[in-house]
Amino acid sequence: MHDIKQIRQQPDAFDVGLARRGLPAESATILALDSAWRQSVQQAEVLQAERNAKSAEVGKIKREGGNADALMNEVTAMKDRLAALEAEAKTHEEALNAALATIPNLPADVVPNGKDENDNFEVRAWGARKDIKNAKDHSDLGPALGQMDFETAAKLSGSRFVVLKGQLARLERAIAQFMLDTHTEQFGYTECSVPVLVNDTALYGTGNLPKFKDDLFAANTGHFLIPTAEVSLTNFVNDTIVPEEQLPMRLTAFTPCFRSEAGAAGRDTKGMLRQHQFYKVELVSITAPESSDAEHERMTNAAETILQKLEIPYRTMLLCTGDMGFASRKTYDIEAWLPGQQKYREISSCSNCGDFQARRMNARLRRMNAKGTEFVHTLNGSGLAVGRTLIAIMENYQNPDGSITVPAVLQPYMGGIVKISA
RNA sequence: GGACAGGUGGCCGAGCGGUUGAAGGCGCACGCCUGGAAAGUGUGUAUAGGGGUGACUCUAUCGUGAGUUCGAAUCUCAUCCUGUCCGCCA
Numbered sequence: 001m002h003d004i005k006q007i008r009q010q011p012d013a014f015d016v017g018l019a020r021r022g023l024p025a026e027s028a029t030i031l032a033l034d035s036a037w038r039q040s041v042q043q044a045e046v047l048q049a050e051r052n053a054k055s056a057e058v059g060k061i062k063r064e065g066g067n068a069d070a071l072m073n074e075v076t077a078m079k080d081r082l083a084a085l086e087a088e089a090k091t092h093e094e095a096l097n098a099a100l101a102t103i104p105n106l107p108a109d110v111v112p113n114g115k116d117e118n119d120n121f122e123v124r125a126w127g128a129r130k131d132i133k134n135a136k137d138h139s140d141l142g143p144a145l146g147q148m149d150f151e152t153a154a155k156l157s158g159s160r161f162v163v164l165k166g167q168l169a170r171l172e173r174a175i176a177q178f179m180l181d182t183h184t185e186q187f188g189y190t191e192c193s194v195p196v197l198v199n200d201t202a203l204y205g206t207g208n209l210p211k212f213k214d215d216l217f218a219a220n221t222g223h224f225l226i227p228t229a230e231v232s233l234t235n236f237v238n239d240t241i242v243p244e245e246q247l248p249m250r251l252t253a254f255t256p257c258f259r260s261e262a263g264a265a266g267r268d269t270k271g272m273l274r275q276h277q278f279y280k281v282e283l284v285s286i287t288a289p290e291s292s293d294a295e296h297e298r299m300t301n302a303a304e305t306i307l308q309k310l311e312i313p314y315r316t317m318l319l320c321t322g323d324m325g326f327a328s329r330k331t332y333d334i335e336a337w338l339p340g341q342q343k344y345r346e347i348s349s350c351s352n353c354g355d356f357q358a359r360r361m362n363a364r365l366r367r368m369n370a371k372g373t374e375f376v377h378t379l380n381g382s383g384l385a386v387g388r389t390l391i392a393i394m395e396n397y398q399n400p401d402g403s404i405t406v407p408a409v410l411q412p413y414m415g416g417i418v419k420i421s422a
Numbered sequence: 423g424g425a426c427a428g429g430u431g432g433c434c435g436a437g438c439g440g441u442u443g444a445a446g447g448c449g450c451a452c453g454c455c456u457g458g459a460a461a462g463u464g465u466g467u468a469u470a471g472g473g474g475u476g477a478c479u480c481u482a483u484c485g486u487g488a489g490u491u492c493g494a495a496u497c498u499c500a501u502c503c504u505g506u507c508c509g510c511c512a
Contacts, residue, residue, distance in 0.1 A: 042472065045481045052481090055493040059440030062492095072492040079492095241432070241469095364469095366432070368450090373469080 001359035002100055004034055017106030020113050020321040030099055037092035044085040051075055051082060101204075102211045105356040107321045108330040114320025120333070121320065126304065127313030129337050136398060137340035138391040139271030142168060144402050145422045148272070162272045167420040168390070171406070172279065174413035175389050176254045179281040179306055183383055187302040189252035189283060194232035196255050197223040202235040205361035207327035207353075217258045217276075225258035229282035230380040237286050237363040242376060244367045248295055249286040252383065254279065272387055273345065279386035285379040288365060289355065292377035296352040300332045303348045303383045309409045312392050313337040315344055329354045334384070336392040347388045350381030 007014045011027035018026055054075050061068040112121050142148025147168035153161040164172055183189040203209040203224055208216065208231065217225040226232055233251045242249070257280050268274040283302060287295045300316065307314045319331040328351035335344035355375035358364070364373035397405040403421035406414050 038472070041481080045472070048482085049480055051492080055491095056441070058492050063440075068492075075492040243432080371467085 001356065002103060002106075003355075003359065004030075004096070004100070007031065008034065014106070018103070020107050020111075021104060021324070022115065022322055023104070026099070026103055030096070030103075033092060033096040033099055037089060037096050040085060040089040040092055044082065044089050047078060047082045047085060051078060098210075101360075104324075104326045105207075105329050105353060107324060108352070108354075110318075111324065111330055112318065112320045113322075115322040116320075117323050119320040120317040120323055123316045123318050123332065125313070125315040126308060127311065127337070129313045130339070130396065132339045132396075132398065134400075135339035135342070135395065136402070137271060138338075138394040140340075141394050141398055141402060141404065142272075145404075145420065147420075147422075150272075157276075159269070160274065160276045162275060167414070167417065170414060171393070171404075171410070171420065172386060172390050174410045175386050175393070176279060176281060177413050178309075178410055179383055179386070179389075180252060180254055182306060182309065183252045183281070183283060183302055186305070187250070187298075189250040189302075192233060192251050192253045194229060194253050194255060196226050196229075196232070196258075197221075198226055198231055198235070199223060202231055202238065205235050205238050205363075206231045206357055207360065211326065215260055217260050226255065227259050228257050228280060228380075228382075229253040229255040230284060233282060233284035234286075234357060234378050234380060235361060236284075237358075237376060237378075238361040240363055241373055242286065242363070242365045244288060244365055247286060247288050247365060247376070248291060249284075251284045251286075252281060254281045254386075256280075271391070273391060275387060278388075281383045281386060283350075283379075283381045283383040286363070287377045287379065289374060289377050292352050292354065292379060295377075296330065296332075296350065296379055299379055299381045299383075300334070300350045303334055303350055303381050306384050306389075307334065307336060307347070307392075310389070310393065310407045312389075312396050314347070325349070325351060327351070327353045327356050329356065332381075336388065338392060338395050339398070340395040345388065345392075347392060348382035348384045351379065353378045353380070 002014070007027055007030055011031060014027045014030075015025035018024070054071055058068040058071050058075075061071070112119065114120065139148070139150075142164075143150070145166075145168065147164060147166045149163040149165065150161075153163045156163075180191055184191050197219060199222065200209055203216070208227060216227060219225065232255070233253055236251065237249070256277055258277050260276065261274070272278075283299055285292075285295045285299055304314065304316065314334055314336045317333045317335060319328075319333055324331050331349060331351040333346050334348040334350070336347040337343075338345050354377050357378045358375040363376050363378070365376050366373050393407060393410075394404050397407060399405060399419075401421070403419050405419050406417055411418060
């Protein structure tokens, strides 16, 4: 949610920011709604003040035993006009909020302009890509091992689901444990177990609603399945005033994520790269405004550390304006090298949302010895996508015979198993 | 799912339908007191929006939404949440 005062003061800067995202100017529309709202509010308030004064006068007269019938009739007479003005103000306010609710966050200054993922900027690359001859795709390796079964999953649920079995299923669990342990022990995140069914308020707070309802699975109770634990974790501070000394809050959770991705049909249909359901270890930080940039680097480093420990080559991309998510003002994507595809593929996305989500959630902080409150900043990042990490391990650690070597750091989580084979 | 009880400021907790934006306490801030501290003591301390350069002022907010009334934290209805007991259940 944008600060309407900011738009009033610098409408041009607002439109420039939208233009950088490839979106049309909105400030004129917004400001028209805003002034219509303010006008009707002011008129209503004048009338309310008059009513309040007269009613107080009635009270005074009655206490003194007088007759206030005339005054009471006066207030009755203004009721219709007052109700109409209040309704008008409410209509305008709702229209303004509806318009603001679907406008994405503005990009930070350092974000490069661009149209799509081709315009993203490579910040750094890590690790030597091994030369694997005739590298196979995970969707060939897995079924050949008899431990990755798309047919059975299709029987249960349809396309874009998978069943893992045996050591591959265990590997998925091992990856999650390793990630959680690293983030809690090395980076100070607090492990959380959270609801994966959430209400519409929570989804509005993170920016998933109202605009992206079609990407979500809805339950018949009014709940939605989370598309990411970012929703659950970030909303910890929904409608909350956090004392400054409790910041930064660093939270992590391992959850399934559910995405209907109606618009993405046809992309990455093979294998388990793009599924309706997948596991992810999520990182969320709540910070004071001045700390969010540094926290963003710290969080990205935490995510990269996982790949370094797993010894999987990756590159870190600063997303261009055209490729950033709705709520973000600056995003790093971490892309792992997949030998089977001979491509880098996204395995994590770390975003600084500034105060955008905080405004939607009404999440604030109170400074020591200071009056008033400020909006917190929120950040979220994958630390990492577990399914895609499984893919990256399979493809980078594959052996000519189709077996998979277990990365050294995961062996303790696999009961000492060194190799996965059929 | 059934029966009760309850949701008030940063926190706790009062609140006959009429100076109650809201007593009191805690916490916090600034004074006084003290050699210094504690204790004691005085004053001040909600959020958001509108208007004004400013002192200031108007409006809204007592879970949420409707309603009754000249006037609602207070009365009515609906709804959500919390607690206790019962039932069911991993």
